[in-house]
Amino acid sequence: MGLKKFMIGFFALFTIGFALIxxxxxxxxxxxxxxxxxxxxxxxFQKATDQYQVTLIPDTPPLETKAETYVLQVKDAKTGxxxxxxxxxxxxxxxxxxxxxxxxxxxxxxxxxxxxxxVKTEFTMAGxxxxxxxxxxSAEAISMTVPVQDS
Numbered sequence: 001m002g003l004k005k006f007m008i009g010f011f012a013l014f015t016i017g018f019a020l021i022x023x024x025x026x027x028x029x030x031x032x033x034x035x036x037x038x039x040x041x042x043x044x045f046q047k048a049t050d051q052y053q054v055t056l057i058p059d060t061p062p063l064e065t066k067a068e069t070y071v072l073q074v075k076d077a078k079t080g081x082x083x084x085x086x087x088x089x090x091x092x093x094x095x096x097x098x099x100x101x102x103x104x105x106x107x108x109x110x111x112x113x114x115x116x117x118x119v120k121t122e123f124t125m126a127g128x129x130x131x132x133x134x135x136x137x138s139a140e141a142i143s144m145t146v147p148v149q150d151s
Contacts, residue, residue: 045131047144053077054133054142064151065123072108072117074135082115085135092121093130104129123148 043061
């Protein structure tokens, strides 16, 4: 009788442990689709608001402390259609504790596809940078955080 209770208890703990592991893996997958780095999505970063969906696609992931080129795709959040703004304002900022934020030099040119923009940014230090994107017809800035590694 004692061995039977032990086996039932062991099986119950094993089942609960397995369920927790599977649940943790699902949560990690879910968080990756909400604007964080995902190898499945080829290192894309996404941020959606009520009005826009912005995707940042590095040319050569991961982003590093050097001049980096990447594509920004801007779409209407409701229709999924590209936003045809003539320009987008892009600011790349690293918040600094106790002082003014560091602003990275950034240039933006219109891409070859509707809703796409080529961006070149000089990342001067490793850490989490905030990319703020504002389409020309909007007052709303879409912000996302992207990690930058030492090159």
